[in-house]
Amino acid sequence: MRLSVAPDRNRCPPNIRVCAKSSRGARLEYDLELDRVRGQVESLGARRVLLQLPDGLKGLRWCVVDELEGCGVEVIVDGGHAWGVCDLALERARLLGADALIHYGHLDVKRPLKLGGVSVVMAPARYRWESPEAALERLADALAQFRVIALSSSVQHSDDLLLVARFLRERGHTVYIGRSPLPHFRVGQVVGCDVAAASSVSAHVDAHVCVSGGIFHAVGVAIATGKPTIALDPYRGVVERERVEGFVRRLLARKLRDLSEAAEARAFAVIVSAKPGQRRLDLALRAVSELRRAGRRAELVVLDEVTRDELLNLSGVDALVNTACPRLGLDDLELFEGLTVVNIGELKYIISDRLEEYDLRSALAWRMNPGFVSELASGGALRRPAGARR
């Protein structure tokens, strides 16, 4: 679940440039893999599909709509946010009687999956980086004091990792690229809540380079690894280290303030997400019982989109515990001005009242809904465990 924000704010993935409506055959900034997507839709025999794109890619919807309607497929465009793979519009696809959901921008899956009873086609929308030379030279300058480098990227740029790795090796660096254990994640791919591709190799490297728009993903890498982290932004051709590290410093100060306030709070609302990948009812229920055991009042509140207005409606609450997208409690804090929000991984400091032990990494200590991840891994062909009862 991500906060409803202005289009240029961080999201997962962030800061993707909009491409205007394009006629068929025109060269786009993104590879929409229309042949593959159309082939999968046809293989499913789908007559009606729901099309879901992240906010920054919605301008490309016409290309997909034209392609599919040209084959006699009815396309309904999902106008809501699509913050991550956690945010598949499965429920809306069911409500609309869609034969398939097409989801762009977060995962590269080579075959249709069956998730929550819905056939899902997923494509990454790879960015075509036409002229990387100047940005790579800036990167070489920024890395002058480091020898061993780890590379990671958002899915739009995962193809560019080999290009960057080759360049850095030619300049004498040793390069590592890790991989997340999450299903269908590409080598080096990170998302806002999972930077295992970077942290799994961090012990071997001097610094990290994260290839992505803006600093959203690089901030996650910097928090999780504690190592120098450079954001390489192919859209703007810029290389940023100070902005990443400055963001993390300010975040730490804000977090300590919020946690101090939450330690004094008497009444808590524990937010559980309705989104399939973010739904951590197990964590939320545990948080409620831990808070009550600690003598606090606690209630469980379900939300789909977490907005400031919805949170302000929860009158009588001193602090909120977020069990949804952990980046809500990191990147969107200024939108929560006047509200005290802590992530589920930070609750232990409030209950134990040991703020001096605070570690910013605990704000990211969260995993996607394990049931959703299992379904992603199996493609929906979940088998009943031996001995399980109906």
Ligand code: SF4
């Ligand atoms: S839960 Fe993870 S994948 Fe989903 S929007 Fe948040 S950071 Fe992105």
